[in-house]
Amino acid sequence: MNNAWHKEMLAEVKAGGRISDQDIVEKVRRAVLMQRLPPDTKLPEVTLGEVFGVSRSVVRKALTRLASEHVVDQRPNQVARVRAPSIEETRETFEARRLVEGEVAAQLAGQLDDEIMATLETQARLETEAYERGDEPARIEHSLTIHHLLAEHSPNRVLGAMLTDLVLRTSIVIALYKRPSLASCYLENDHPRLLDRLGKGDGEASRTCIHEHLHSLEALLDLRPRENSIDLMSILGRTAEQT
Amino acid sequence: MNNAWHKEMLAEVKAGGRISDQDIVEKVRRAVLMQRLPPDTKLPEVTLGEVFGVSRSVVRKALTRLASEHVVDQRPNQVARVRAPSIEETRETFEARRLVEGEVAAQLAGQLDDEIMATLETQARLETEAYERGDEPARIEHSLTIHHLLAEHSPNRVLGAMLTDLVLRTSIVIALYKRPSLASCYLENDHPRLLDRLGKGDGEASRTCIHEHLHSLEALLDLRPRENSIDLMSILGRTAEQT
């Protein structure tokens, strides 16, 4: 699994009280998001049970939920693993999110009350500050909060729930495919500009803004096809021929 | 639960072989879709277990999955019930489906190979025939097949999966809110027209066609606010004051 995370969780559980399946879902999801649990990490039921101090029953329920959230891969008779979405799926997830979040933003434009707008602006400011002091985890946290707030306040709850799922999934693939040379996926001004257009009540401008934001984000990733296990196979095959 | 369905399932299980959690998911989902299990029907774990000849462990997993599909409502310490989406949620589901299926159709236009187009046209013809002979279950079956085929062949698998979910959810609410006076929610020509536009490769016309189709469908429902338990509460409250 991941030994550091392992220990950290153990300590946290000892300190806190009882743990429910939903707690496990949230802790694992967060660990995946924060790259504490990299893709393909095995998540055996007994191990997780020991970490959280519960039996397999609870862990199993949590894993089933995580699988339906696309965070974990659960195959019959095999250990659950942290899911590693393909490059193909990454592109498709971004496209789906552009469609859904664009629509949500368009509907939300001019409909957000002052209190929520203020919260959004605070988060945008905190994101910038976190970026400037190089605190990437905090930056991600604030960036996610902005998008989650949009999803949460969508007048259409069905679309809102879909957006929440898509935000999670894009976050995972960003962590996975971020160009290693980049310290951060921060896009200066994108969030403030979006908030400005939302505040002015311009639905179509807000939609466009979301589209551009997500295209820019996607462009920060390295989505070139790469040597995967299949390619490795063929290479090994050729080496064998050369011998 | 539902006694007729109950017995039918018992017979089916005795005839067939082993039953997995996924089988239960499919059978319950289908029963809900076909209105064999009306909204709010209680689904106790032991009863389902007896019906399908498995223990609660398997049933619990199935119920968790059904809950994540929005077919069933699972609250802590309470029996699972067939979900009854509100009128509000019904409208939102239709809106979400228009957005997603419109996009899928636009992407699919001109991209479907002859074999799939032929299958789609067969289903459309079978739907009409089923309608003409008054076989509503068969009509629904063929109609659903058309939309599921679109979802399945969407070049964007993420959008496709979202569409599959939305088709299921709209089917459930159609069953729930269909005007009782209507024998069927059949819309003559809608499906053939869509297939024609898909075949011609006109993406935007296909999207429009989907939008119109779903608006027409929604219009066949009775989504007027009704006396529900909350209204009943307030009435009882006022009666109490009057006394």
Add this chain to the structure above:
DNA sequence: TGACGGAAAACTGTATACAAAGTTGGGGGC
């Protein structure tokens, strides 16, 4: 008669035991 209270029944939550399937590593054959 109707409302309240409490015991019994029904049901879910969790842990655990056993069965079945998958994984791994070592020894023998080529």
Add this chain to the structure above:
DNA sequence: GCCCCCAACTTTGTATACAGTTTTCCGTCA
């Protein structure tokens, strides 16, 4: 030296027991 096969080990699948919660129903009291 390499591959294959088999046995031990690991891990998941399913059933079941018991604890805790909710619901139901009946008897009592105003």
